[in-house]
Amino acid sequence: MTNQATGLSIATVAALIGDVARSNILHALMGGKALTATELAHHAGVSAPTTSGHLARLVDGKLVLMEKQGRHRYFRLASPAVAEILEGLGNLAAAGPARHRPTGPKDLAMRHARTCYDHMAGRIAVALTDSLTERGLIIIEDRSGLVTDDGRRFFAGFGIDLESKPRTARPLCRTCLDWSERRMHLGGRLGASLLARSIERGWVRTIRDSRALEVTRAGERGFTETFGIASEMLRPPR
Amino acid sequence: MTNQATGLSIATVAALIGDVARSNILHALMGGKALTATELAHHAGVSAPTTSGHLARLVDGKLVLMEKQGRHRYFRLASPAVAEILEGLGNLAAAGPARHRPTGPKDLAMRHARTCYDHMAGRIAVALTDSLTERGLIIIEDRSGLVTDDGRRFFAGFGIDLESKPRTARPLCRTCLDWSERRMHLGGRLGASLLARSIERGWVRTIRDSRALEVTRAGERGFTETFGIASEMLRPPR
DNA sequence: GCCACGCTTCGGTCATGGCCGAAGCATCGG
DNA sequence: CCGATGCTTCGGCCATGACCGAAGCGTGGC
Structure with a gap:
């Protein structure tokens, strides 16, 4: 039996990205700018409370960083490595059906x-x-x-x-x-x-x-x- | 509003990887060899019927290729690009908690x-x-x-x-x-x-x-x- | 021909988790 | 101090999908 722990950790990250609302958020952050929670809610197409939950999970999973600034909270991708993964997943998806x-x-x-x-x-x-x-x-x-x-x-x-x-x-x-x-x-x-x-x-x-x-x-x-x-x-x- | 279609397609692929059983399967296939459905069921830690379903979805999602051979079905990763993504996700996961x-x-x-x-x-x-x-x-x-x-x-x-x-x-x-x-x-x-x-x-x-x-x-x-x-x-x- | 084996399809159960509205904290402006 | 704004927490609803056992279809061996 191969080491299943690795499979599990891969699954955890992938599942984090694998939700439509969350991946919309990540995609928006691919622009490189830090965005506020409300802006991201708009991009995600879900309500503010839902977005808040998603953002908390993304931050917890180290995919996204949060920075308080007054009454705003700015979110951005945690690292270029995250952007590279997203880009790779996008290419993989594009390779399938010729959309x-x-x-x-x-x-x-x-x-x-x-x-x-x-x-x-x-x-x-x-x-x-x-x-x-x-x-x-x-x-x-x-x-x-x-x-x-x-x-x-x-x-x-x-x-x-x-x-x-x-x-x-x-x-x-x-x-x-x-x-x-x-x-x-x-x-x-x-x-x-x-x-x-x-x-x-x-x-x-x-x-x-x-x-x-x-x-x-x-x-x-x-x-x-x-x-x-x-x-x-x-x-x-x- | 940014293009949400891209976010969706990213999410589809990521969700495919983001299940523990499926990512165990993919991880096993990272060995580079083609494996049979039963072997993969063992790696995934779930029953044969469940594995069958997972494999069908992975093939459908173009992450895995299937080849019949007698009464066996051999599965392997669809391309090196898939392996690279998995490797990237693994590194991303490892970067979090120091496991x-x-x-x-x-x-x-x-x-x-x-x-x-x-x-x-x-x-x-x-x-x-x-x-x-x-x-x-x-x-x-x-x-x-x-x-x-x-x-x-x-x-x-x-x-x-x-x-x-x-x-x-x-x-x-x-x-x-x-x-x-x-x-x-x-x-x-x-x-x-x-x-x-x-x-x-x-x-x-x-x-x-x-x-x-x-x-x-x-x-x-x-x-x-x-x-x-x-x-x-x-x-x-x- | 038969049984054994490998894999898939079907039907039904159950948990996870995404979603919202309402309410609760903060922070800023007046 | 009070209202407006930005964001989070809470409670409850609901759909998706992961899972298994039983049964169905191929293929190969005796």
């Missing part, structure tokens, strides 16, 4: 640019990844990736210090299957830093109540000049 | 060498990974990995052809957190090929009804000569 939602109206903005937990996804993220690869700054092989020496210098110049924080076991350069593009985009610590830095520089802005991202004027210039992305790629869908 | 089972009696053999779905895990797998890294045959950075040109030549000589099957999107060289060693070992396509080739060469043997592996005499010589692993590393625990 290809044609082209939603507001999906357009999402397909163009959005956050994927803590990094960028969508058309521009895929273009960015391609460009970095072509220039030899990163090497992508299957789903793994490495930053080249040229790459390290380049990212240092862009304001991303890759050396100084090796404290986490989180992959530096990971790729993530883009559901809209069916191509790989950049994730991991590098992907997160790129998004953070792009926001700092005012190149992209998050759109309220959505995971979609907006590329600013400065961003159009910046992404074109620094990363060599065609500017028509950067304009919002019409 | 460090001291040293089981039969755990000893498992800690020494075992299969982790389709590749090796345990002390010798970690040693193997270290050795390959030291010799510059692979480069591991965080959790991603690359095979160097030297590495490609080396593996070709060992009988592993890395070039000819780029048909799957499966990572070539992936690492996987070893629960017993708390270190990384080699997974992905390369890890799978290494195990397969080692079995072909008669270096390791699977132990009946277990995920544990036994290193043969030929294996002691082979691993030492080819990979430079200290032979005391290869002897079974006393």
Whole structure:
């Protein structure tokens, strides 16, 4: 008989994710922002009391972190590892029935640019990844990736210090299957830093109540000049 | 409101995994071998009819594949992607409460060498990974990995052809957190090929009804000569 | 042909847990 | 201090689904 304890612990976590309301909550938190309990209740599609119970269980199961702030309670995913699991489950589910939602109206903005937990996804993220690869700054092989020496210098110049924080076991350069593009985009610590830095520089802005991202004027210039992305790629869908 | 359909599909898969009996089944299948329904019933700790129902749902959910063979039905994991998810869920669960089972009696053999779905895990797998890294045959950075040109030549000589099957999107060289060693070992396509080739060469043997592996005499010589692993590393625990 | 074996289908029982409304605490604003 | 807001706890309802035993269908062996 194999060790059943492991099976049990797997089941506990999976059961936590395996409820529609809870997975809606988690999915909403994949946007990367911390959200309040009431916002999450809205996303989950259930009442406030029910949501409260779900959130308590998620926090207890270490999938979600809670932070009090005045009379609000902010919730966010506990770690990038959680986001990776959710992403993996999503891909697994997508592999089954070919559920290809044609082209939603507001999906357009999402397909163009959005956050994927803590990094960028969508058309521009895929273009960015391609460009970095072509220039030899990163090497992508299957789903793994490495930053080249040229790459390290380049990212240092862009304001991303890759050396100084090796404290986490989180992959530096990971790729993530883009559901809209069916191509790989950049994730991991590098992907997160790129998004953070792009926001700092005012190149992209998050759109309220959505995971979609907006590329600013400065961003159009910046992404074109620094990363060599065609500017028509950067304009919002019409 | 965010797209709730994605949350739902995540929930469906997670709920499938999130039952104790089913996750015991999946955990047993992580050994990499195809098992019969009755064997799985034993692993799951439930009756045959109940197991049958669970298996039907797992097959329906595309997590498990079934193959008839005479009056037996053999089940196995549908893809390495499924194994990766299970492994991820296990790590996530382990991260919570520090459940460090001291040293089981039969755990000893498992800690020494075992299969982790389709590749090796345990002390010798970690040693193997270290050795390959030291010799510059692979480069591991965080959790991603690359095979160097030297590495490609080396593996070709060992009988592993890395070039000819780029048909799957499966990572070539992936690492996987070893629960017993708390270190990384080699997974992905390369890890799978290494195990397969080692079995072909008669270096390791699977132990009946277990995920544990036994290193043969030929294996002691082979691993030492080819990979430079200290032979005391290869002897079974006393 | 028969029985043994492996697995599935059926019918019925039972517990888990998701859900809500009402009420209870906090915190903030006036 | 009082009401409004945000969130949680409580009690009770109800559906889902996990489980087993008995019986049904294949397949293989004698």
